[in-house]
Amino acid sequence: MGSSSTRRDSLPLEELLQLLAQKEGALEIWNLKDIPPTVIYLKPGFIRSIDQNGKPLEPLAAKALLQTLIQTRQGSFEFFPGAKPKHKYRLNWSLEKVLLSTIALQDELERYRPLLPDPRAVFKVTPMAKKSLPQESFFRKALPYLQKGVSAETLAKALKMPLDLVRFYLFRLERKGLVERTGKIEGVRPGLLGLFLKGMGL
Structure with missing residues (x-):
């Protein structure tokens, strides 16, 4: 051989x-x-x-x-x-x-790279998704994290997957209405962001 x-x-x-x-x-x-x-x-x-x-x-x-x-x-x-x-x-x-x-x-x-979410934007599962769980293996694996709220960055580490691929999967799930952004950025305290923007005159 x-x-x-x-x-x-x-x-x-x-x-x-x-x-x-x-x-x-x-x-x-x-x-x-x-x-x-x-x-x-x-x-x-x-x-x-x-x-x-x-x-x-x-x-x-x-x-x-x-x-x-x-x-x-x-x-x-x-x-x-x-x-x-x-x-x-x-x-x-x-x-x-x-x-x-x-x-x-x-x-x-x-093709969709310019539209992909910020790696630290926090996503949560939507009420609609809880009613009809799709059989997508990524979604099933990510679900325990998405129920608490998670960013693509943290999810990529947890699932040992490439970051861009996780961002793309979240983008697709968001378009289907199965996940939504919470408006939070991981690692930034809510009050801190406001103070920072105020300080910048924004």
């Missing part, structure tokens, strides 16, 4: 995955800024699982990581043909579908 190793400086991850789409094995990726070494297990046409530190990532974290990896244009990789995960957890995602949806999400995020 050989392995093929190369640097990923000029080969985007989506192209690499398309080249390996009909193969079975493990794609190890490392030398990435702020991202631990990652293993993507493949079988023909599918992503079996995405692992970090030997453990499989659940769907929300795995999708967020794919998003980040597709944006990252540098790193090293090695492919181990025939390798399978040692655990029983499986994502079993269609490789083609997940690549298309990840790239589409990235395009949408870039």
Whole structure:
């Protein structure tokens, strides 16, 4: 069983995955800024699982990581043909579908970037959302935090997701009327903001 190793400086991850789409094995990726070494297990046409530190990532974290990896244009990789995960957890995602949806999400995020909320703006779940809980996995994970009020910055740390992706998800939920801004900015005491603006003559 050989392995093929190369640097990923000029080969985007989506192209690499398309080249390996009909193969079975493990794609190890490392030398990435702020991202631990990652293993993507493949079988023909599918992503079996995405692992970090030997453990499989659940769907929300795995999708967020794919998003980040597709944006990252540098790193090293090695492919181990025939390798399978040692655990029983499986994502079993269609490789083609997940690549298309990840790239589409990235395009949408870039399009709406100027409208994304301030990272420290505090959001809360709306009464409407409590009546009809959508089955969106991000919303389900974020719900305990949104019930108390939370900023994108704090939520990104809690869910271990990229900040811009969390800002985008909150923006989408806000447009659906499922979350709303409280008008507070995390880390700024309400009275302090007024005094500051007054001092600035605003």
